[in-house]
Amino acid sequence: MKPRVSLQDSSLRNGNFSLRIVPVRSEDGGLYEAWVKHNTEVHSCLVELGVVTVTLSPPSPVIVNELLLMSCNSSHQASLVETCWFHNEHSGPTSRTFCFSSGTLSIFYPAMRDAGSWRCQLRYSDKEIISATFNLQILGFDGPTNPVVYAAAGSAAH
16 A cells, blocks of 8 residues: 555554545455554454445536536445435525435536535444545536627727
């Protein structure tokens, strides 16, 4: 996993033996075990790393008016009950929420307003709730709906 894995050397003296993985990949999910020996004592801990994967089809950046499928999956083993997608959830009136039983959201004609922060939230039969956030980029024109723009002679047109 090198060079994506590191220990925080400055924290070791304070007893922090955290493992840092950047970036996390789907195959990194699983059970991790740490052993620390201090003098004659051995301490160990087990940590399970669950991974959430958000995929776009086609991959980002998305083109305006091109069918977009956003999928959200996790390594959690229980049955998926519901998937919710939140768009710009902290932006007031422009926030939108979509909830359904599968993990895929279809946007048939993506527009510039669909760009920004998206969060998928997965709810499982064992009451576990898992979420991931990502930033959706959309390439396109964010101008007037009427393609004709008038400008006075001698002035600037934008």
